[in-house]
Amino acid sequence: MTTAITTPHAPSAAGATVRPTARLTFANILHSEWIKLTSLRSTVWSLALIVVLGIGLSLMITVLNSTIDVMAESSPSIVLTTTTIGIAFGQLIAAVLGVLVISGEYSTGMIRSTLAAVPSRLAVLAAKAVVLFVLVTTAGLLTMFGSWAATYPVLENQGNAVGLGDEGFAVALVGAALYLGLTAVFALGLGTLLRSAAGGIAAALGVVLILNTVVPVIGFAVEWVSDISPYLFSNAGVAMAQLPSADGNSLETVGLLEPGWGALVVVAWTLVSLILGAIRLQKQDA
Amino acid sequence: MIEAHALTKKFGSKTAVAGIDFRVEPGQVTGFLGPNGAGKSTTMRMIAGLDRPTSGAVTVNGRRYRDHRAPLREVGILLDAKAVHTGRSAYKHLLAMAATHGIGTKRVHDVIELAGLEAVAHKRVGGFSLGMGQRLGIAAALLGDPATVILDEPVNGLDPEGVRWVRTLVRGLAAEGRSVLLSSHLMSEMAQTADHLIVLGRGRVIADASVDEVIARASGTSVRVRTPDIAGLNRAIAGPDVALSTLDDGAVVVTGLAAEQIGDIAWHARIPVHELVALSSSLEDAYMTLTADEVEYRSAVVPTPEEATR
Numbered sequence: 001m002t003t004a005i006t007t008p009h010a011p012s013a014a015g016a017t018v019r020p021t022a023r024l025t026f027a028n029i030l031h032s033e034w035i036k037l038t039s040l041r042s043t044v045w046s047l048a049l050i051v052v053l054g055i056g057l058s059l060m061i062t063v064l065n066s067t068i069d070v071m072a073e074s075s076p077s078i079v080l081t082t083t084t085i086g087i088a089f090g091q092l093i094a095a096v097l098g099v100l101v102i103s104g105e106y107s108t109g110m111i112r113s114t115l116a117a118v119p120s121r122l123a124v125l126a127a128k129a130v131v132l133f134v135l136v137t138t139a140g141l142l143t144m145f146g147s148w149a150a151t152y153p154v155l156e157n158q159g160n161a162v163g164l165g166d167e168g169f170a171v172a173l174v175g176a177a178l179y180l181g182l183t184a185v186f187a188l189g190l191g192t193l194l195r196s197a198a199g200g201i202a203a204a205l206g207v208v209l210i211l212n213t214v215v216p217v218i219g220f221a222v223e224w225v226s227d228i229s230p231y232l233f234s235n236a237g238v239a240m241a242q243l244p245s246a247d248g249n250s251l252e253t254v255g256l257l258e259p260g261w262g263a264l265v266v267v268a269w270t271l272v273s274l275i276l277g278a279i280r281l282q283k284q285d286a
Numbered sequence: 287m288i289e290a291h292a293l294t295k296k297f298g299s300k301t302a303v304a305g306i307d308f309r310v311e312p313g314q315v316t317g318f319l320g321p322n323g324a325g326k327s328t329t330m331r332m333i334a335g336l337d338r339p340t341s342g343a344v345t346v347n348g349r350r351y352r353d354h355r356a357p358l359r360e361v362g363i364l365l366d367a368k369a370v371h372t373g374r375s376a377y378k379h380l381l382a383m384a385a386t387h388g389i390g391t392k393r394v395h396d397v398i399e400l401a402g403l404e405a406v407a408h409k410r411v412g413g414f415s416l417g418m419g420q421r422l423g424i425a426a427a428l429l430g431d432p433a434t435v436i437l438d439e440p441v442n443g444l445d446p447e448g449v450r451w452v453r454t455l456v457r458g459l460a461a462e463g464r465s466v467l468l469s470s471h472l473m474s475e476m477a478q479t480a481d482h483l484i485v486l487g488r489g490r491v492i493a494d495a496s497v498d499e500v501i502a503r504a505s506g507t508s509v510r511v512r513t514p515d516i517a518g519l520n521r522a523i524a525g526p527d528v529a530l531s532t533l534d535d536g537a538v539v540v541t542g543l544a545a546e547q548i549g550d551i552a553w554h555a556r557i558p559v560h561e562l563v564a565l566s567s568s569l570e571d572a573y574m575t576l577t578a579d580e581v582e583y584r585s586a587v588v589p590t591p592e593e594a595t596r
Contacts, residue, residue: 018431022387023356032385039378040371110371112336113379113426116363117386119335119352285337 026127029118033127037101037135046097047139050180053093054086054143055150061085062151066158074160076169077243083151084176084241086143091234094136094180095208098187099200101132102277106195111286121281125192129185129274136184140177148173168243168259175259176241179266183208183237186270192277207233207269230257236265287312287465288333288434292342295328295489302328304489305342310467312433315460317480317497318469321577324486326469327365330438333467334363346434358387358430364437367419372412376403376422379411384429393429401425402451416443424452434465441475453479473570487577501572509545512537512561513552522555523548537561 037043061082105111118124148164155161164170186207191200212232219226229235235255239262245251251258257265288310295303303325310316320326331337333344335351343350346361354360370379380394398407401421406414411422420443427435437456441449456479460466470476476483476497483500485493493500513519516538520530528542540548545564552559567575 018359018389018393018429022359022389022430024387028386028388031388032382035378035382035385036371036374039375039382040373042373104371104373108371108373109366109369112331112334112365112369113383115336116334116365116369117358117383119354119357285331 024118024120024123026123029123029127030130032117033124033131037128037131040104042100042104043097043135046093047135050086050090050093050136050139051143051146053089055146057089058083058085058147059150059154062154066154074155074158076162076166079151079155079160079162080169080172080241080243083147084144084173086140086147087176087179087237087241090140090143090180091183091208091237092205094140094184095187095204096201097136098132098184099191099197099204101128101184101188102191103195103197103200107197115286121286122278125188125274125278125281129188132184132188133181137177137181140180141174143180144173144176172241172243172259175263178263179237179240182266182270183233186233186266186273189270189273189275189277193273193280195280209234229255230262231265233266233269236262236269238262240266287348288344288346288436288467290329290333290342290344293329293332293339293344294341295325295332295337296340301489303332303339306486306489306491308484308491308494310434310465310484311482312465313460313463314481315456315466315468315479317476317483318467318486319473319476319483319573320486324577325489326486327438329486330363330365330436330467330469333436334361334365336365356387356430358383358389358432360430360432361434361436362427362430362432363435364420364423364427364440366438367416367423367443370411370419370422370426373410375408375410376414376425377407379422380426380429383426387430389429393431397425397428400428417445417448420444421448424455432464434467435459436467438469439471440468441470441472449475473568473573477569485573485576493576497569500576501566501569503572508565508567509540509543509548510537510561510563510565511540511548511552511559513557513559515557518555518557519552522551522557539565 065082105114114124115121152161162169187200187204190203190207191197194200194203212229212234215225215229215232219229230239236257239251239256240259242251242256242259242262244259256262290306290308292305292307293303294301294305306325306329318326318330328337329344332339333346333351346354351357351361374382377394377398380397381391384390384394398404401424403418403421403425406418411419414422420440424437424440427437437452440452440456444452453475456466456468460481468476468480480497482496483493484491485500493503495503510533511519516532519538523530523540523543525542528540530538530540532538543551545562549559549562
């Protein structure tokens with residue numbers, strides 16, 4: 001019998017090394033997406049950038065403030081703002097990463113290999129969302145708690161340090177990290193819907209970056225429009241990284257929702273985006 | 287085993303695949319031929335569940351592709367060499383594909399060795415030549431040790447050694463009892479590799495037969511004759527479908543009659559015949575005849591060559 005032997009030691013195509021129990025499971029698909037995401041340089045660079053930029057920026061602002069002494073009237077919420085300053089850049093990087101995770105598969109043709117291996121398309125999207133969320137949220141946690149740790153000695157010198165045990169502080173740091181993770185998943189949904197890097201990034205940055213500057217402008221002319229401002233994606237995200245309202249410190253006065261509500265609004269945006277992406281993924285030929 | 291029943295795919299008003307039926311049997315290599323745009327790739331994409339049929343169905347080993355619990359173990363597919371993320375190494379690509387089914391790293395190393403990719407396995411795919419991309423695609427197709435293998439233009443971009451490797455590999459896969467569906471535009475390669483042919487034209491099956499039958503049917507009635515009395519032969523065999531042309535060496539080629547018929551006619555007409563040979567043409571000639579007929583048959587006006595191949 002002839003078998004495919006090209007060199008004396010080449011194995012045959014017959015796979016004694018494929019177990020007969022090998023099959024699709026969601027855990028296997030998650031593992032595959034984990035390998036795919038972590039084996040791309042762009043992912044590694046994006047995640048590193050979120051952490052390094054976030055901690056660096058936070059430390060820089062804290063040090064600058066300490067030298068010019070504007071922190072005379074510090075409060076836990078002001079410290080929180082400088083600690084979570086990494087959100088500003090982090091959300092943009094997370095959004096771009098989220099789009100690229102799927103648009104990169106379409107532009108290179110990888111999507112056909114992916115869907116041929118895993119014909120249940122929604123499982124692919126779900127696995128991508130889970131892996132992306134875990135990776136970006138982890139980077140967010142490193143950023144936020146890293147920023148807290150890095151700035152702590154500087155603030156302590158001023159007597160302004162805030163401990164993790166302070167009411168709501170640690171929760172707000174976790175909220176900031178979760179917001180970054182959700183931003184990436186929100187962008188993944190848009191990328192799946194639009195199937196292109198340019199379109200997906202434009203749409204994602206439009207929502208994350210542009211919407212909350214445009215809406216207040218329209219709000220000057222049309223009053224009810226300003227009422228939706230707290231429900232915009234990035235405003236709700238900022239709310240996730242706040243201390244809950246207390247006496248003399250109301251989030252409503254600065255146009256923000258309470259942290260819990262902010263989280264719900266961001267989750268809602270993310271789900272809508274994922275569902276729209278899922279519908280196109282499921283309905284249309286790859 | 288692949289079975290298509292009234293398989294149809296329309297893109298808007300354009301019908302890419304028009305209700306075709308065919309079977310790809312185990313233990314042999316089935317060649318999939320047709321001009322560009324005949325519907326080969328669309329059919330292959332429907333087999334793999336990437337495109338949804340407008341109507342009809344196609345099953346692999348008795349089930350629709352997406353209903354299999356371990357699709358990689360049922361079907362290995364090379365749809366095009368570029369279906370790989372350019373930023374990932376070949377090894378990581380195969381590892382990620384294998385992970386979906388819980389297939390271990392041992393098998394990944396095996397297919398890398400099988401495809402001769404050891405030296406470049408850890409390089410990013412973006413830098414691969416077309417031939418290396420093909421080898422990676424074939425390695426990926428074999429990951430799950432599948433019973434059915436679908437290869438779309440596998441030798442495209444391969445060097446002669448690679449072409450030979452694919453031929454040996456494909457023959458070996460069929461010899462092991464697997465079903466192999468292979469498309470190629472290289473007719474000489476197809477003639478050497480395939481046992482059976484399915485020829486598509488404008489979304490329809492225009493031939494579904496063994497390689498020998500396809501060649502015979504398309505070209506069986508071309509006969510080389512040498513006679514001192516060409517004029518007499520010409521009169522004797524004259525008929526509506528019969529044509530005679532003179533070759534440079536003095537022999538003639540008759541089309542429209544079998545060698546036996548010409549011999550009998552010449553004998554009755556007392557015309558001496560010094561040479562009588564049925565000419566078998568190449569698969570390429572047969573293919574050209576088949577697909578040219580298809581185009582002429584369906585068009586009101588004779589299309590330009592460009593249109594004919596679309």
